[in-house]
Amino acid sequence: MKQELSDILRKYEGKRDDLIPIMQEVQEKFGYLPEEEMKEVAKFLRLPESEVFGVETFYAQFKLKPSGKTCVTVCRGTACHVKGGARILKEVEKALGVPPGETTPDLQYTLETVACIGACAVAPNLIVGKETHGKMTVKKVGELFPSPKK
Ligand code: FES
Known part of the structure; x- marks a missing residue:
């Protein structure tokens, strides 16, 4: 796991409600939601990856691909x-x-x-x-x- 991600996850208890705040922090850090990182987030929250992906695609604020400069x-x-x-x-x-x-x-x-x-x-x-x-x-x-x- 990337250091940046563990620094983010360290601040959370691993409850389901932590998902969106974690996603916001991951996007702020990486500029989008990288797939590998989001798999780690799903593991951390003990959620199916499909559920995490569903939330990512539901909210327009989340980017699944990196943006250009x-x-x-x-x-x-x-x-x-x-x-x-x-x-x-x-x-x-x-x-x-x-x-x-x-x-x-x-x-x-x-x-x-x-x-x-x-x-x-x-x-x-x-x-x-x-x-x-x-x-x-x-x-x-x-x-x-x-x-x-x-
Ligand atoms: S249509 Fe209004 S600026 Fe292009």
Whole structure:
């Protein structure tokens, strides 16, 4: 068992009610809920792994996969769609080499989509990390992500 996990579990008695607080701490530490660690948590709480997995998937706050260092969010709202958002999304997918909801193998980027970011006036929009890029074009996507990530 990883040291980080035993440091977390040490603080708990091993009751069923400890599951969610433990999961929150594991996610805070690792950025997501690694499978091996969660098997150890199930053992510690004497719960079937299937029950732990059920809780993981029930709550949207829990991530089962690691996220990339930078989140890339493409707006899929109506205003952005009308202005060519679908094309932008396609280009970003091509540049990163992953579909929405996935992370590049080098863990640099996670691609997401969103319904509307409230900046319809400068559609189509793309967010990289904390920065919003309005009036996106295919060329600008190429500038933001110069070399395709494999
Ligand atoms: S639809 Fe994209 S910002 Fe509103």
